[in-house]
Amino acid sequence: MGIPPQREDIIINFDCQFEVRLKDSTLSSILAAFAELLTQMLTDFIQKVLIGFGEYWMTLKKKPFTCKHCGNDKHFTWKTRHGKPTKIHAFYRWVELQQLQVLCKHCGSKIYITRKLLGMESRKRIAATIYRKLGLLGSLTTYRVAEKIGGMFGWAVDKMTIWSAFQKTGSEIDFKLDGNELPQGEADGTGVGINGIAKRGKELKVFVQYKKGGGVRVAGLDIGNYNGAWDKLFKNSIEVFKGFRRRFLLITDGDTTILDALKGKVKVLVQRCLWHIPYQAKYVLWQDAVKHKSEGWLYVMSELMEICAIRPYVDCKDTIKKMLESKRKRLEEVIVHCRQKGYNHTLSYLENARPDMFTAIEKRLNGKTSSKVERVMRTVNMRANVSKWSEAGALNVTKIRLAYYYNGFDA
Numbered sequence: 001m002g003i004p005p006q007r008e009d010i011i012i013n014f015d016c017q018f019e020v021r022l023k024d025s026t027l028s029s030i031l032a033a034f035a036e037l038l039t040q041m042l043t044d045f046i047q048k049v050l051i052g053f054g055e056y057w058m059t060l061k062k063k064p065f066t067c068k069h070c071g072n073d074k075h076f077t078w079k080t081r082h083g084k085p086t087k088i089h090a091f092y093r094w095v096e097l098q099q100l101q102v103l104c105k106h107c108g109s110k111i112y113i114t115r116k117l118l119g120m121e122s123r124k125r126i127a128a129t130i131y132r133k134l135g136l137l138g139s140l141t142t143y144r145v146a147e148k149i150g151g152m153f154g155w156a157v158d159k160m161t162i163w164s165a166f167q168k169t170g171s172e173i174d175f176k177l178d179g180n181e182l183p184q185g186e187a188d189g190t191g192v193g194i195n196g197i198a199k200r201g202k203e204l205k206v207f208v209q210y211k212k213g214g215g216v217r218v219a220g221l222d223i224g225n226y227n228g229a230w231d232k233l234f235k236n237s238i239e240v241f242k243g244f245r246r247r248f249l250l251i252t253d254g255d256t257t258i259l260d261a262l263k264g265k266v267k268v269l270v271q272r273c274l275w276h277i278p279y280q281a282k283y284v285l286w287q288d289a290v291k292h293k294s295e296g297w298l299y300v301m302s303e304l305m306e307i308c309a310i311r312p313y314v315d316c317k318d319t320i321k322k323m324l325e326s327k328r329k330r331l332e333e334v335i336v337h338c339r340q341k342g343y344n345h346t347l348s349y350l351e352n353a354r355p356d357m358f359t360a361i362e363k364r365l366n367g368k369t370s371s372k373v374e375r376v377m378r379t380v381n382m383r384a385n386v387s388k389w390s391e392a393g394a395l396n397v398t399k400i401r402l403a404y405y406y407n408g409f410d411a
């Protein structure tokens, strides 16, 4: 083992002696023995590298560490290179390292430098880079599968470690709108299986934002009761909403509680709610001085009531197509009537509404894939349905998966 301390790169000469028992010389026996050997070497290898860099640090005039008691960062001597053992996770397995400890020449304090050398926070047993890897793994497949595949490569990581890494990774992920992407998005909810609650007891709420280059990113995520509690979904994004130069266009399937979550905080444009159109029509007809319940008033109102009534659960494409044709034709006739009669407020109101009125039903016509949030939901369900989750577990698995597939999270 030799350490040239003048350079930034340090070369560790690693001589090792090992003993592995093999029953035969088949390739599978050799590889199994090699996997065993590799993990055995891991502890020694880490220990030697740490001592190598520790020796290098001690040659530096100004040290990369400081005495917490007196602030000295120059004068230290070795206390020990093989001190009290400490356990850390080294991705392939847990390893026990002997701590490196130095002595402050000014005040006599003893300082462990092992974690500092490893780039880990003091007293932590798993580095962020490691638990994020394990967390991603645990969210992309089941723990059992992760354990099985790992085992094939000589890994010794237990399900519990993967589970806790995965909860921690998920709890650190937060979503919000990106001010540099489009001021447009969709919000929707879907049922998820939660431990102890009937299959459709809770709703997973997802808020996606459209990206300039196409596709979507996730801007909000929560699990809660049906009809309500959308606040958490938008909470991080309120300031970003306000920062867009154009008003944000939010597309929803009409769950009005979604809008309640934004009321009084930020104004967004929403795909038109058909329920409101006849109500608004009463007002514009009044502006046009059309007498209440006169022939003209009754014609416009009754037609709009029928045009705006969308029967739910019609799932026959041809029927929807015919319905749309008929509704469009009748709307045109109402518009022509208003123009001829000089109902100018009503005319401009209906002409404005016309392009957005049937978006939702057209979406149904084109199949569910036209809703971008629907695709996101399917990505979630692939994993969320594998097993029954606690509410926190379901939220965390979903967070990691979506961050990985849509927001560039990687480990």
Ligand SMILES: [Zn+2]
Binding pocket: 067, 068, 069, 070, 071, 072, 104, 105, 106, 107, 108, 109
């Ligand atoms: Zn000191």
